[in-house]
Amino acid sequence: MLRATAEAGINIALIKYWGKRDDELNLPAVGSISLTLCELGSRSTVHFDPALSADSFVLDTVERTDPRVFGTLDAVRQIAGLSTKARVESFNTVPTASGLASSASGAAALATAAWHAAGLPPGLDPRLADITRINSGSGPRSLLGGLVELDRESGQPVQLLPAADWDLAMVVAVLGRGPKAVSSRVGMARSRKSSPYFAQWVASHPADLQAARAAIMHRDLEQLGVLMEHSTQKMHACMLASKPALMYWRPATIAALEAIHALRTKGVGVWSTMDAGPHVKALCQRGDAAQVHRALLATDGVDEVLVTTPGPGTRLL
Ligand code: PMV
Numbered sequence: 001m002l003r004a005t006a007e008a009g010i011n012i013a014l015i016k017y018w019g020k021r022d023d024e025l026n027l028p029a030v031g032s033i034s035l036t037l038c039e040l041g042s043r044s045t046v047h048f049d050p051a052l053s054a055d056s057f058v059l060d061t062v063e064r065t066d067p068r069v070f071g072t073l074d075a076v077r078q079i080a081g082l083s084t085k086a087r088v089e090s091f092n093t094v095p096t097a098s099g100l101a102s103s104a105s106g107a108a109a110l111a112t113a114a115w116h117a118a119g120l121p122p123g124l125d126p127r128l129a130d131i132t133r134i135n136s137g138s139g140p141r142s143l144l145g146g147l148v149e150l151d152r153e154s155g156q157p158v159q160l161l162p163a164a165d166w167d168l169a170m171v172v173a174v175l176g177r178g179p180k181a182v183s184s185r186v187g188m189a190r191s192r193k194s195s196p197y198f199a200q201w202v203a204s205h206p207a208d209l210q211a212a213r214a215a216i217m218h219r220d221l222e223q224l225g226v227l228m229e230h231s232t233q234k235m236h237a238c239m240l241a242s243k244p245a246l247m248y249w250r251p252a253t254i255a256a257l258e259a260i261h262a263l264r265t266k267g268v269g270v271w272s273t274m275d276a277g278p279h280v281k282a283l284c285q286r287g288d289a290a291q292v293h294r295a296l297l298a299t300d301g302v303d304e305v306l307v308t309t310p311g312p313g314t315r316l317l
Pocket of ligand 1: 012013015016017018032103104136137138139184185274275276
């Protein structure tokens, strides 16, 4: 087979990843735990075609030159002993221009499609995770479904709990559109180099991971939610103390965080997280998602609210 299509869901970190310890292999300075989502993601088709004289890449119907995509093809060709050029066609099912990161699902779908199109053996090969990680540091987490840990040492993903085993929802409040001001890659390098809190961020991280693993094992949403908020705020404190400061927040970010806090004081089990952007994501039981959706939609400056649920790992179509 020289052609394959794969689909992957985006993932949102609960215990966050920020900072690299090896730029070339894209190995993280800290481990992370994430939730792979069902409703938002990427689809990628790779066709190794002997008639082609060069690789090509089309994303959402627009032709692009992306060295990371071509690097992924090279890495797969090297393992498979292939020299054939490929055509890559990818789509993001994340709403267009929502500004939500789709790089992780894009990397997982691309690497998986290329791997299978090149005829490499099925199953989660560590080399497939390595190839995915080179493209996106958080990408290997999307190879697996449900709650997933990315191990700091190996850079490999491990499933902690399948999607079907816990009735969770992630309600995503989209605030503002367009690309982020500073990419994660550039921001992480800046924090490592200049933030006085970076060393503390790394040193205090293993305890969060350990506590989160226990909370997941016991399906203790409150415990997990508290850890998630703390990990998020520590990451943003580290970002803010970088030189120059990495400030991803907007006024509506605070309003959305306050809306989540207000729900909690009314007894709803809901906790917030954010990534390298202004959007706010709320973790809750699936039965509470409609209420969280309503509250976030009524918040000033929130453009759109999406209810998502845990999803499977990357699959071939
Ligand atoms: O994989 P990247 O380079 O897009 O980095 C992801 C970084 C955060 O979203 C801020 C945190 C995380 O663990 O996903």
